[in-house]
Amino acid sequence: MKLRIVRSDRDLSSAGLLRDDTKFASGKIAVFQYVMIGIFVFLITGFWDLQIRNPDLYQERAMENSIKSIPVLAPRGKILDRDGRVIVDNHSSFSLYLSRENLKMEHLKPIAEGLNLDYDSLVARVRRFQTRGAPQYQPIPIKEELTPAELAFVDSHKDADTFPELLVIHVQHRLYPRDGLAAHAIGYVGEVSESELNTPDFARFHQGDVIGKDGIEREYNETLMGVDGQRRVEVDSFGNERRVLGDDKEAIPGKPLQLTIDLDLQAVAELTLENRRGAVVALDPRNGEVLAMVSRPAFDPNLFAGRIRSKDWNDLVNNTAHPLMNRAIQAQQAPGSTFKPIMLLAGLETGAIDDNFHVNCPGGANFYGRFFKCWGRHGTVGLHEALVHSCDTFFYNVANRMDIDDIARYADMVGYGHKTGIDLPHEAEGVVPSRRWKIRNFREKWYPGENISVGIGQGATTVTPLQMAFAIGGMSIGGMWFQPHMIKDAVHLMPARRAEVNLDNIRKVVSGMYGVVNEGGTGVRAHLPAVDVCGKTGSAQLVSNDALRAGFKQGKDMRDNAWFVGFAPCNAPEIVVATLFENGEHGQLAAPIVRDVIKAYFDKKARLSQPQPQIASLPSPLLAPPVPLAPVAATTNP
């Protein structure tokens, strides 16, 4: 082909060049120009279409492309003890969310694989958000507490071409005390559940919101929760933030909540209860403040701080010891002998017995043709001795002399049979038997013979540890009951309830309870050298004596529950403590726990009344020394 060109070279330089003009092509050049105009019109109409006819559509899509809404999660308020010490704090972590603005279902599979998530449950989760009609800007939380490796995965995949929906959000997680300290009182948080969202109480929450599920966290969710904010940022195609748009909605952090709980007392109560199944409740009877509340076995609320794993949840729910149950307000057990002070008061108040009433205890007595056993042989006992030595025979007789409805009236007066109204969810109300109760529940009339067991706190009567502390505490200060409550600045408290009781009668009961601890009674183990402790033991049978006689084999779980309720100082009580051991055999074992908590209370009080060494500088107001309590009476100083 080269040859051909070389050949034609000759023509080019020949005469042909003279005739070489462009006239012949002018028409075609005009055609070319029309084509040119056509092409430019074609292009410009394209721009007209995009830029002038519907620019809004494209501007919106450009926005969708580049604007990400990132929720700013409001940290929950801290929970403090009565001295301002932190019980529940927050810690920072990273959570992974899926932004729904650019979510693609087909991305879920690789995302699930990259982060070791279960694909099916991830899809189910995304579907749930879509069907519940949560606002579009609200992203879906899919993994909490991201590890550095997971963060790296997200970072390298969040660009516009891969998974632009990946969104890492800095969150504050709940940090609860270790070993389940005060776990039941405080409760835990968790993601609002499907069934909760269908109830009016939770209707205002959205899928994915973390709310208080139990305890204080639930009761004061409003206060603690705060309001989530929202941040809108411009991102590039790699998912990196480029610019923060000015229309952020600030998150309003939850407010801190100061409890009436005293961490010192709480810790002592937790330690002394050890791992025994039961509960301890300490109240200030003068105002209803809960100073300590323990329930065992406990659980670790930190398990709930993220999303609880189903295995952990099943372990908790299927545990036969019911670790999630707050025994302090939910365990309903027969009060046993701890009911005797109330019986004594009721007997005196109704006039069924007088100061000189006494019985002979040969180890039991016959009523209605049946022998009722006493736990010992007490000989002749009056009011005082009967309480000190917890003589069953004496109280059988008191009950026998009374009408069941009178007994019920006094049980009701001290607070048994209905909720105390404490600011915690799921409080149990217990049972106070009466004629009406019997009719309503068994469609049978009350037989007087049933009174006898009631007299020693057996039979149908059940109370919670909180009710017991409340009842005895209110009685101990002269018949005035303050609604138990958990937070310092409680506002909606019911007014204290004052009962029309003869203070002399209360004095007699208190004197008996003094004897229980200080005069060789059943509660000597609760004795303290520095402060007068009054109290009453109780051991409630889980199996009736009839069943025992019938040869019922006593397994571990059939052993008696042990109670001890005590208050101090006897003449002007400041603290009342009730302890329940499930399957603890005898109330004597419960007494030392009450003693230790009371001792901790007065030790602390004495310590605070000492001149404080000056500390140079305190880094945080939370560490400021607590406001000293009222000065200690000289007699109680160690």
Next chain:
Amino acid sequence: MLVLVTAICGLGVLQIFSATHETRYSDAWWKQVIWILAAFLALWIASLIDYHTLLGQVPVLYALSVLTLIATYAVGLTAFGSRRWIGTASYHLQVSEFVKLVIVLLVARYLAELKTEHLELRDLLKLAGLVGVPMVMVMLQPDLGTALTFLPILAAGVFLAGFRWQYALAAVVIIALAAPLSYWFVLKDYQRQRVVSFLDPSQDPKGSGYQVIQSKIAVGSGALWGRGVTKGTQTQGRFLPVPHKDFIFAAFAEEHGFVGVIVVLGLYFLLLMQIVQNGQTAPDRAGMYICMGIGALLLFHVLVNVGMVIGRMPVTGIPLPLMSSGGSNIVAMFLMLGLVNNVRLRRFVN
């Protein structure tokens, strides 16, 4: 003409700056300025040497082009999966850009030598063969877009030289038949995808269609007045692919709006008018073919690139001449404009 060229290049540099100022290509605008300066030198030189001298060297230039393309194919650098550059790491020369120039000269000389009213079939096939060889080689690099730019040069030349309408009909039929065949047998996977995503971008919004969708969003969101320099979210957020090269006009449209688009397209139009006018007033047929070939080439570039940006042409990866960042393209384009100028300077010779 120089005013128009300078204006277009200036806007191009501005847009390159805006599109890259926060990226690792942030020195691209500066490189572009240097290239443009070098290109002006090339334009000056190309204006000086009489284009007849260059026409005389066509066989040498053609042979050189083919050899260089072979060399490129053998040892060329591999960038973006295709071998188009030859040279050192910092300044690559995209050989095929300069081959265009040779094609322009080749077509001009071949057609100028024919004195017949109509192009005979034999001559047509010969010319097609001459253009076809380097075109196939560029296609094999593979760089379909650049290879296709050879066609308008050929088409414009053949159109001006005159041909029987039967040939045109035959060509249309052949292309119509060849298109589906080449779709299945010649095109690479990614090229096939580009065709598919051109026909229906939403079918693959994250793959090839992604570029078109993002480009349309960029253009559309520019609206009448644009979002302002460095303010376009599509460009700045790097949603727009290669906003300083192939998609520079989308970036420009986003940041300068319809008004800016009209201005730039107007500049291109005026430039093309100038080139065509130079063709009309050329001293001889060869000069006319040179001008018209270059005009056709430029028009084709504008059509395909700008058309791609608004989703009216498939993604072919050819740059927008004078605006897109890239040294070889700028220099080659300026050389061609130098040739046009060359023809203009000699319009009164005879």
